[in-house]
Amino acid sequence: MSHDSTPPPMPGYTPPPAPGYLPPPQPPQRPNRTTTVLVAAAAAVVAAVLAAVVTARVGGDGEAEAAPTVTVTQTVPAGAGDTVADTGSDEATEEPAAEEAGEDSYGFDDTIVYDNDVEVSLSKFSRAVSSDYAAPENTPYAKFTIKIVNRSDKKVDASMMTVNCAYGDEGKEGEAIYDDGLDGLPDTSILAGRSLSVSWGCELPKGESFLQVEVAPDYESETSIFTGEVKK
Secondary structure, three states, X not given: OXXXXXXXXXXXXXXXXXOOOOOOOOOOOOOOHHHHHHHHHHHHHHHHHXXXXXXXXXXXXXXXXXXXXXXXEEEEEOOOOOOOXXXXXXXXXXXXXXXXXOOOOEEOOEEEEEOOOEEEEEEEEEEEEXXXXXXXXXXXXXXXXXXXXXXXXXXXXXXXXXXXXXXXXXXXXXXXXXXXXXXXXXXXXXXXXXXEEEEEEEEOXXXXXXXXXXXEOOOXXXXXXXXXXXXX
C-alpha cells in the first residue's frame, strides 16, 4: 500500500500552462465614453482658439481693407455749369438721339460725376469711314468726343483711362478706330481744376444705330456706361 498522496491545489493558485500552450488573446477593451467626450471637447476648444487668432489678425487695427473704388454719385446735363478750362479741342460732330438711360446706364447727354470730383461726358457724335491707312482700314465708325473734367485737388493720369464700345441689339464689340485725328489715349495728366477732351472712334456698321460706350477715368474707377442712337 502506497503512502504517496497529491496535496490539493492552493486556493487562488493557477497551474502554469503546459509547454507550447499560449493563453487565448484577451478581447480589446472598449473605449471609455468619458475619455472620448473629453478629447472631442478639447479639440473644439483648440479650434475655437485658432479661429479667434485668425480673426484677430484679419480684424482690429490690422484689418485688410479693399482697394477704394470710385462710384457714380449723380448725373447732370452735359456742359451744365462747366467753368473749368479745357486743354483739348472738340471737332464738329452730329448729336445723336439719346436713348433713355436704364438703371445701369446713362444717355449720351449725361455727365457722370464721381465721388472724387472727376466728371466724364460724351458729345458731338458723327459717322465716318476710316481711311486706307487706318487701323482697321475702310471701316464705318462713330466718332465722338470724351471729356474728362478734373475738379479734384489731385492730377488725373489720362493714359489710365479705359474706353470700350459695343453696338447693335446683340452687343457686338465695336473695335477702336485709329486714324488721322484718332490717336487713342493721350499720354498726359489732367491737372487739378483742368479738363481734357479726347476724340475717339468706335466701329459702327452703316446698318446699326445703337451704340454703347463704356468709359472709366482710371483703373480704380467704376465704369460709366453710356447708351444711345447714332443717326444713320
